[in-house]
Amino acid sequence: xxxxxxxxxxxxxxxxTSRALIxxxxxxISDPQGEGxxxxxxxxxxxxxxxxxxxxALRRVGRSPGPYAGIPIALKDLFDIANEPTPAGSAVLADxxxxxxxxxxxxxxxxxxxxxxxxxxxxxxxxxxxxxNPHYGTPTSPWDRGSKRIPGGSSSGTAVAVADAMAAAxxxxxxxxxxxxxxxxxGIVGYKPTARRVPIDGxxxxxxxxxxxxxxxxxxxxxxxxDAILAGESPARPAAVSLSGLRLxxxxxxxxxxxxxxxxxxxxxxxxxxxxAGARVDxxxxxxxxxxPAVNAKGGFAASEAYAWHRALLAAKGAGYDPNIRVRIARGxxxxxxxxxxxxxxxxxxxxxxxxxxxxxxxxxxxTVPIVAPRIEELNDQQSYNRINMLILRNxxxxxxxxxxxxxxxxxxxxxxxxxxxxxxxxxxxxxxFSIAAAMEVAFS
Numbered sequence: 001x002x003x004x005x006x007x008x009x010x011x012x013x014x015x016x017t018s019r020a021l022i023x024x025x026x027x028x029i030s031d032p033q034g035e036g037x038x039x040x041x042x043x044x045x046x047x048x049x050x051x052x053x054x055x056x057a058l059r060r061v062g063r064s065p066g067p068y069a070g071i072p073i074a075l076k077d078l079f080d081i082a083n084e085p086t087p088a089g090s091a092v093l094a095d096x097x098x099x100x101x102x103x104x105x106x107x108x109x110x111x112x113x114x115x116x117x118x119x120x121x122x123x124x125x126x127x128x129x130x131x132x133n134p135h136y137g138t139p140t141s142p143w144d145r146g147s148k149r150i151p152g153g154s155s156s157g158t159a160v161a162v163a164d165a166m167a168a169a170x171x172x173x174x175x176x177x178x179x180x181x182x183x184x185x186x187g188i189v190g191y192k193p194t195a196r197r198v199p200i201d202g203x204x205x206x207x208x209x210x211x212x213x214x215x216x217x218x219x220x221x222x223x224x225x226x227d228a229i230l231a232g233e234s235p236a237r238p239a240a241v242s243l244s245g246l247r248l249x250x251x252x253x254x255x256x257x258x259x260x261x262x263x264x265x266x267x268x269x270x271x272x273x274x275x276x277a278g279a280r281v282d283x284x285x286x287x288x289x290x291x292x293p294a295v296n297a298k299g300g301f302a303a304s305e306a307y308a309w310h311r312a313l314l315a316a317k318g319a320g321y322d323p324n325i326r327v328r329i330a331r332g333x334x335x336x337x338x339x340x341x342x343x344x345x346x347x348x349x350x351x352x353x354x355x356x357x358x359x360x361x362x363x364x365x366x367x368t369v370p371i372v373a374p375r376i377e378e379l380n381d382q383q384s385y386n387r388i389n390m391l392i393l394r395n396x397x398x399x400x401x402x403x404x405x406x407x408x409x410x411x412x413x414x415x416x417x418x419x420x421x422x423x424x425x426x427x428x429x430x431x432x433x434f435s436i437a438a439a440m441e442v443a444f445s
Contacts, residue, residue, distance in 0.1 A: 001188070001218040004225055005237075007168055008067040011059070018052035018059075018070025018115070021168075025072040025117050028166045035164055038137035039157045041077055041087070043118040048072065051115045068225075069113025074161040074170035077119045078126060079103045080202035088204040089122040089154075091135045092317040103202025105171060105213050105230050112229050117167050120157025124322045126173055126206045127306060127329060129181045129393040130379060131156030134322050141185050141373045143418050149373040152182030152392070158216045159186040169217035169226055175206045175302060177368075177396025179214040180408035184368035184420025187410050189441075190216045191223040192396075194405045194428050197231045207305040209347075210400040220409060220441045224434040238434040243443060244278025246436065249361040253285045255395045259370040266419035267367050270411040273443050274365075281365075286357055288350045289398065295346045296401075299331040304340055307332025324385050347401060351427075354402050358426070363436055366395055368408040368420030395422060405430045407437045411444055 002010075010016045026045055029036035055070035075081065078088040080099035087093040102110065109116070121136050123129075131153030132138045139160040141149040151160050155172025159182030162170055172179040174192040183190025195212040205211055215226035221237055228235040250271065259267070275281050298304075306329045307314075318326055358364060369392050379385045399406035404427055408420035423440070425433030 001162070001165055002168065003219045004068065004071060004168055004217065004222045007071050011070055012064075012067065018055040019049065021070060021072055022048045022052040022115060022117075025166055028164060029117065035139040035160050036166060038139040039120055039160045039164070039166060040074075040118045041089075041121050041136050041157070042084075044116055048115050048117055055113060055115070066113045071114050071169075072117045072167045073109060073114045074118070074120045074158050074167035075106065075116050076155050076158050076170070076172050077122050078173060078204040079106050079171065081106060081116070081119070084119075086204050088126065089124040089133050089136065090321070092313060092320040099202070101202070104199045106202070108229050108232065109171070109226075117161070120161050120170065122157055123154035123178075124325045125204070125306070125310070125329070126154035126175060126178055127302065127325045128153050128389050129177055129396070130385070130389050131182060132324075132376065132379060132385075138376055140376070141418070142187065143185075143373065148376050150185065150376055150379070152185035152369070152373065154178040155182050155190075155216060159183055159188060159190070162186070162188050162216050162218065169215055169222055171226075171230075172214060172216050173203060173206070174212045174214050174396075174400065175210045176393045176400050179216055180368050180396045180406060180420065180422060181392055183216050183408045184410075184422075185373040185418055187412070187418035188216055188218055189220055189223050189410070190214065190408045190420075191227055192399055192406045193227055193231065193430055195400075195403065197428070197430065198227075205305070205309055207301040209301040209305060212400070220407070220434060220438045223407070224438075227430065227434075238431070238438040241435040241439050242278070243274060243439050246279040246362045247360060248274065248279050248281050249284045249358060249364045250281055251286055251289070251364065251366055252283050254289045255366040255398075256370070258391055259367060260372060262372050262417050263367050263370055263419050266412045266416065267421065270421050270444065271365070274440065277443055282361070286354065288353045288357065291346075291350065292398070292401065295343065295350070298335050298339055300343065300401075303328065303332035304335045304343070305332070307335075324382060327382075351402050355427070363433060364424040366422050366424075368396060368422040370395065372417040372419065399424050403427050405433050407433060409437055409441055409444070
């Protein structure tokens, strides 16, 4: 995988052209031995070639529209693209009314010159961390491909497209971990911003109280660049930070439960590297987290807000939903207005307490997911599906509920199963978190 900066430099120096990058991406997408058919639900080949030729023509006459003009990206299937339906990985919205305009985040990527290769697969309606899709097929994690392991979700197609170099980077959404989980399982970087920084208009919702839009990419700097563009800010390389003296909180309650040996080994090694670099690693317990199961026992924001959006569609076309997704959305029907009001109040209370608990730390560090990617065949029955799904979502969902920024970076050795290390920063502390993540990325390399 080449980083966005490497591709930008190659384009600027004339070492390659945008058309060449697009053709490389299209070749990987169409490779019958690859995952393209399960990763992309729609390929914009003609548009991508035309945009590439335009970018190359402008560069030849010294009028490049920007350093990232001509770099291929992938767009998760829930972003509005003008004049196309927005199916969100479903069959029931495949023939929906076309979007009138691009989602603001799509418009910002286009304005920066990035070229969308097409719409990529996802968990139907973004309501699972596994990445399984019965309608369009399930792209497999790049690790141990012969065993057909899940890619993680819900931004499954985005992660596989990046890992397999079908795109240089991509956009995902993260309501409970949907950027960070597939990044961890596919060996790349995934970012969840402080949600309010990036607009979610024109993005088919799961739970607007928790939804965020973030990048998946080969490096921390790639994610920082795209995050800035999505937020309407000027991209800049994360400022250098020294690991020496950083105070890192490693929680001992909840997030290490059920951790497998592979993840435990990679996580322990990562902490040893950080300690050797001078970081102070404190083992802590956050009492607030012990209250979360009871607070979300009736389905939380995801079930209640998803049901509010889907109830008419469920009544009309419920039989066309993935049964595993339909049953999760339907839980929201049982929540009362009083339940929802209590949930809002509990969230505000727990955010305030967690803010106080972490004020002396630079970030909270934990495994992104406590297990390596399981085989798709292990999740064929609903009981296994639900059990593994909740385990995979458990750690990442904390950042969404507590309104934090959070990033997953690879911490495994070459040749090992991909394992993500998750760093969670303060609300609106995105720039600081990128600086810390960039330093750790260098230490792990």
